[in-house]
Amino acid sequence: MGNYIIRRLILLVPTLFFVTVIVFSMIRLIPGTVVDVLMSELINGGGGSEGGVTPDRALLEQKMGLDVPIHIQYAHWISDIILHGDLGDSLRSQRSVTELMAPKIPVTLELGIMALLLAMVISLPLGVYSAIRQDTGSDYIFRSIAIALIAVPSFWIATMVMVFPSIWWHWTPSTEYIALTHDPWGNIRMLLIPSAILGTSMAGSTMRMTRTMMLEVLRQDYIRTAWAKGLRERVVVLRHALKNAFIPVITIVGMQLPILVGGAVIIEQIFVLPGMGRLMLESINKRDYTLVSGINLLMAVFVLLANLIVDATYGFLDPRIRYR
């Protein structure tokens, strides 16, 4: 187990290297570079703070560190990150990227965790029930619900949640952010609807996965033995089948994390939550590309680590899996 984690950590290095290369080159290699975009924006007078000053391409490139060959740029950029944890300065405000991101992280994290929990609370029992009552009416209903949860886009659900309660009962979900430290209960209450919507698609796929895995396990010999021993259904399902069925489900949940993080962008935008997603959209609208790449890097590293943890738990939960 320990060896396995060490090996995974070593494999993490090349992956992380390519993650940084992608983030780095995204801004610099795509046709119509960021400098071009910024230049044309400044010339067309959309610049804002620099208003009136003729844009100086060389100065702009120097400011972004683009005036040296690309591998040296990368070396500068990566050594700043590794040695100082410094993701560079925002192009628009003169603050550092890490400083801008820090207050936003907990909001998105909380939203994500709540979405995850809500999705699990709904999907796991329904998935299990669907499996043990396969091909009955309730199975069909739950399966249809699961497919609908995947198919209906979260931004549409969010819009409908805003529209109909307001028409019928003159009530709209609050879009005023309450900090967790300020009023924990109010914070959780206000995040409940956004996180439930964020969790819909994950709930749907987890429900389907749970059902499939449960069916697979229920067909195995040791379950037949358990039945033959005359155990009650509750015991067979809860004590014998559930543990084994849940293991692959955890992997699926881990694989869905990137989707969850991506979905947070939309939900934060709709419910005006001051999280990473909104910061992301703001920085893109302001063409603040150092900030954009900082966010991308952080998100990717988060997903990478989350997947590692999921894989490690996998071995921990299932003693049959021996990592060498």
Place this chain on the structure above:
Amino acid sequence: MVEGVAPVSNLAERSKKRPLLVDLLIRLVKEKPLGLIGGIIFLVLLFTGIFANQLAPHAMNEVNLLARLQPPSVHYWFGTDTVGRDMLSQVIYGARVSMIVGMAAMSLSIIVSVAIGMPSGFFGGTFDLIVQRIVDAWMCFPGLIILISVMSILGPGMWQMIIVLGISGGIGGSRIIRSAVIGLKENIYITASVAVGTPTLKILIRHIIPNILAPIIIMFSIGIGGVILTEASLSFLGYGIPPPQPSWGGMLSGLGREFMIQAPWMAIWPGLALSIVVFGVNMLGDAVRDLLDPRLRGGVGRYGGVKTKIKKHELDRRVITKVPGN
């Protein structure tokens, strides 16, 4: 499910005569009612997209300021928007965008995944190791976030969207192709081919590609719903299809959201259309996967017993139908 227990020899003969796709279609109609519904929804989408000009009662951006924000009526079935454009026509033209982006991006994504996954799986070794780390790295990025970043640099537009969705989907999809190729290349006929000195490119084209058609079809049908949904999400956030072009996602943002209380029909119809299409396409995708790949099936049978037996027959049949030609 009863047809599943037909004599194997008969089935083998039958599937030999028909091309993969025709056989797939016939079995879809016979065995998968939900998949068939999905297929019909998909065909309706295609039909609506192709004949949008003929189907839409009003022209694409026909503005009628006298009929602004009309609720659904006999004349405007789905109501009108803030400048008096007919919502029904907008939704119909939106189908065209979804259809084009969905099909084109998914096709590109297949090409990219074959281009990456096939050499990676076939040659293996250091090349594979490096390519797979790059794929790993790419898959760490939360989909929407990297897509928004790239789209903001490329600028909104349909072609940019297709290219970005296609390439980014293709990188992830290359995993599936790679594992299919790795499974294939141990086959004796590949070794024989190498032994008689067939050029590698010819082996890839003559022997590998025809044999990975099943995973390719599965990828296409499973993935297209996600692509349509992602296009809508990007357009919703304003990084997808630029406004004058009606796209379902775009219609739900901007004015659709501003006026959603006064004119809820502006937000209802595009979202409903989108949900139904994604639902249908997903059902079709699931059915296609079940028909083509027995290993990924969502299980038939309850607690073992009689139905498990049927499943075994089905498995046999599927294996047979999966071997194309010789």
